[in-house]
Amino acid sequence: MSEYLIGAGGWAYFSVAGVHPLVSYSRAFDFVEVNSTYYQVPPLAEVRKWREMVPSSFEFAVRAHRSVISLTKPSQKSNALVAFDKAKQVCAALRAQILHIHVPASFRLSRSWISDFRDFISSADFDGLRPAIEIRGVRSSKLPPELLELMRNYNMIHCTDIAKGEMPAYDSDVLYTRLFGKGTHNIYQPTDEELKEVDSRALSTNSQKIVMSFHFVRMYKDAARLKIYKQTGTFPKVTESTGLASLQDVLGEDAEFPSTKQALIDNQGWKLFDTNERKRIRVGEVLHRLPDKTYLNVSEVIDSLESMLE
Secondary structure, X not given: OOEEEEEEOOOOOOOEOOEOHHHHHHHHOXXXXXXXXXXXXXXXXXXXXXXHHOOOOOEEEEEOOOHHHHOOOHHHHHHHHHHHHHHHHHHHHHOOOEEEEXXXXXXXXXXXXXXXXXXXXXXXXXXXXXXXXXXOOOOHHHOOHHHHHHHHHOOOEEXXXXXXXXXXXXXXXXXXXXXXXXXXXXXXXXXXXXXXXXXXXXXXXXXXXXXXXXXXXXXXXXHHHHHHHHHHOOOOOOOOOOHHHHHHHHHHHHOOOOEEHHHHHHHHOOOEEEEEOOEEEEHHHHHOOOOOOEEOOHXXXXXXXXXXXX
């Protein structure tokens, strides 16, 4: 394997005072997925500025505008090709090698749609770009054979979420995975063990290039955790403290009170805290031990857990 890139879906929320978010992001990571282009194509002048803000070795991947897929009917193909051409221009300005194409779960993968998609793809000039196609709502083993054949014939990367155990339907020289995890949408924080499993699954593909695009709700922190693990063999802590002090830090971020035990579990249980310097567990594992009542503040939660551990 020659490359292993770790990053996240965008830089807008990577905040460092006095520094442009993309500049500060590029100091921490060497890859980013441009997620906003799925919703609106930015002016090329702005895109060129992005490229100028980052090191020459920094890599972008670009999401094609959603109209590229929604306009694949023959009567709309010309509009889809225009949208595709705009995505290519963004890729060229960023020197991006991968163009992500999203097929929503609402699409029926009928023979008619596959035929229209084949006609569209055969008309599109990828001009050296690698398309990474993500087909939502259908497991790899359930994809229509004729669609798989089309994807292989056009050297498409099958993009899946390997954090959910969804491996690509076929081997490729590039693995491109968008990580959302096992929660509702992206509300999830992977444990150290789950990140190790993600790494193991990626390496098992024998791809020459692995690209990890994190989309968990704490994508920057979780991407950094995997990157540090790959560099040092050890996962970093998620807080400055350990034990119940760490749990208090996590709950103190945004837990709302008064709150019932179940509401705390529902809203905070997906997070991690540091039980000691080398071990993290999910907050819900501890909150389940609480007496079933309404809590007025974080201190009351911690006091209740302390009394149980005495």
